[in-house]
Amino acid sequence: DQQVKQNSPSLSVQEGRISILNCDYTNSMFDYFLWYKKYPAEGPTFLISISSIKDKNEDGRFTVFLNKSAKHLSLHIVPSQPGDSAVYFCAALFGNEKLTFGTGTRLTIIP
Amino acid sequence: DAGVIQSPRHEVTEMGQEVTLRCKPISGHNSLFWYRQTMMRGLELLIYFNNNVPIDDSGMPEDRFSAKMPNASFSTLKIQPSEPRDSAVYFCASRNGGFYGYTFGSGTRLTVV
Numbered sequence: 001d002q003q004v005k006q007n008s009p010s011l012s013v014q015e016g017r018i019s020i021l022n023c024d025y026t027n028s029m030f031d032y033f034l035w036y037k038k039y040p041a042e043g044p045t046f047l048i049s050i051s052s053i054k055d056k057n058e059d060g061r062f063t064v065f066l067n068k069s070a071k072h073l074s075l076h077i078v079p080s081q082p083g084d085s086a087v088y089f090c091a092a093l094f095g096n097e098k099l100t101f102g103t104g105t106r107l108t109i110i111p
Numbered sequence: 112d113a114g115v116i117q118s119p120r121h122e123v124t125e126m127g128q129e130v131t132l133r134c135k136p137i138s139g140h141n142s143l144f145w146y147r148q149t150m151m152r153g154l155e156l157l158i159y160f161n162n163n164v165p166i167d168d169s170g171m172p173e174d175r176f177s178a179k180m181p182n183a184s185f186s187t188l189k190i191q192p193s194e195p196r197d198s199a200v201y202f203c204a205s206r207n208g209g210f211y212g213y214t215f216g217s218g219t220r221l222t223v224v
Contacts, residue, residue: 041204043115043215044154079137089154098144098167100212103153 002063003027004092006102012027014110021105023090026071034099035064036077038087047088048075077107085109113137115216117203123222131193132219135184136205140214145178145188146202147216154202160186182222 005024007098015018023033031052036044049058050064050073057064063076090102116135124130136143144159152187160180168178175194180186190197204215 002152041217043204043217045215046213091154098156098159100156101154103151108213 002103004090004100004102006090006105009103010106010108012108012110013080015082019075019080019084019107019109021075021077021088021090021107023073023075023102024071025073025090025092027092027094027100028068028071030094030100032064032093033064033073034091035092036089036091036101038089038104044089056078073104080107080109082109082111092105115203115205115214116126117201117216117219120217121149121220121222123224126194126223126224127192129189130193130197131222132188132201132221132222133146134186134188134203134216136186136203136213137207138184139203140207141183142206142208143180143186144204144206144213145186146204146215148200148202157188157201190221193221195223198222 003026003077006018034049035047037047038044048062048064063103077105085108087104087106089104091099093099115181118133142161145157146154148154157170158178159166163180176190179187200218200220202218204213208211
């Protein structure tokens with residue numbers, strides 16, 4: 001049972017444009033939501049997070065939006081840069097225990 | 112700080128053989144997690160330890176999988192006997208309280224032929 005879902009396995013975006021990655025979840029008890037970025041042959045690295053009591057968190061070019069009623073969150077990257085090409089994982093946390101990850105979205109930025 | 116160290120980076124083995132993956136967490140981190148990455152399921156948690164004690168092993172797929180953490184600086188994930196469907200990238204992560212503290216290793220790519 002996949003509690004965190006990323007329905008788009010891949011996404012291609014022109015350099016300079018906005019990249020929008022989506023994530024849906026089923027467990028309304030999740031406290032925090034996080035995005036991780038993964039380059040080939042490396043482990044995932046933390047990118048940005050949002051608490052369940054907020055609806056937006058911004059860090060430079062990266063913004064995460066949370067819609068609790070829809071159990072949906074999204075990551076916006078603007079402007080997109082070639083170095084943003086990677087696999088992005090959405091993750092959720094309940095009770096400061098284990099992270100539950102989605103299946104990932106491969107983002108390709110086209111120069 | 113050398114980060115989370117996993118070995119080997121790549122492992123190719125024949126079906127039926129025993130495979131042991133190793134992880135050295137960051138010194139001072141008190142939680143350790145083993146994840147498996149596949150195309151179909153993404154990153155799935157296999158087992159995690161707090162202070163060397165296994166807390167949740169519900170993600171371990173079968174009895175063929177076992178994990179140990181004999182001390183704070185070392186953990187192993189063993190598959191015996193291995194099967195082709197075990198082929199995946201296995202990640203170890205450690206943290207020291209709080210969700211920001213997760214640090215992943217570079218992973219072990221396992222291929223069972």
